[in-house]
Amino acid sequence: MFIGRHTNKIDKKGRLSVPKAFRDALGDAADGVFVFPSFKYPALEGAGRDFIERFVASLDDLDLFSDDQDDLAATVLANTNALAYDPEGRVILPKTLLDHAELGDEAVFVGRGSRFQIWSPTLFETHNARAFERARSRGATLALRNTDKIEP
Amino acid sequence: MFIGRHTNKIDKKGRLSVPKAFRDALGDAADGVFVFPSFKYPALEGAGRDFIERFVASLDDLDLFSDDQDDLAATVLANTNALAYDPEGRVILPKTLLDHAELGDEAVFVGRGSRFQIWSPTLFETHNARAFERARSRGATLALRNTDKIEP
DNA sequence: TTCTCGCCCATTGACGCCCATATAAACCCA
């Protein structure tokens, strides 16, 4: 399970350490980590092999004429990168992903339960502040139903 | 499992390197790679021997597919090219396939789970942008076939 | 012969692996 927030640096060679807690949650280190752009935010989605395998399973192997639903899975797979760890647990994000999330020399890993997101620190700060404010204005009604909470 | 995107060059002799990750996923190198034109897109479909063998099996076992699907299987087989690797893992695409996908001096391999596609970079860029936009507008509500759903 | 295709070699640029250091959290002991 991915919980909490971790801010790490991207060095000159483009390497980014995946937080130890997340590496453990991802499972088999040999599988690395699977990252794809978020559809809705200038951020990246990260998950383990099991999560991606569900997308693969949703594409019927022999069906050559995919419907809209399949297209969604296909789009995710086309934009997903299987990133391998170096011996220290770092990965290199390809340029397409760096661009999508507007990442510079720092990245923040945000736990989201079954997977996590990767944000530019500045973008996340404003996004988080707005989400927090939104949550607060509706807080009274959401509080009892939603066990999730936004980190302070 | 075919995941992600890899853009490679087509040299003057028409040779195209199959990405190492895909060669591994294809299995036995002696079998090479099987490529046929996509019926839905100006692109090519690529797969391993196991994938083609299932089409062959569908022709033998009449119960397996409907008549329409059976015709489709026959059409696929008729248009499939078995391409052998050179010692460096490259293949040469026949002219019919080059024409169908409007390939010039570059080609992008796009993972699709159990198989992959080969696109002209420019054609794929527009195709992917559209699919991505569609996912953005509808992704939040589209459930995945199995369990989880795509998240905002 | 001439052209095509399969095999071999050279180059290069990226990335995977190794080591060293810094930073921080956990631990231990008075």
Next chain:
DNA sequence: TGGGTTTATATGGGCGTCAATGGGCGAGAA
């Protein structure tokens, strides 16, 4: 409880290896 020590994670840089690319040679087909 506080200070120092230890352990582990994160970071930075050097170097070797391998994948991708490009060109040349030779065997066999047209």
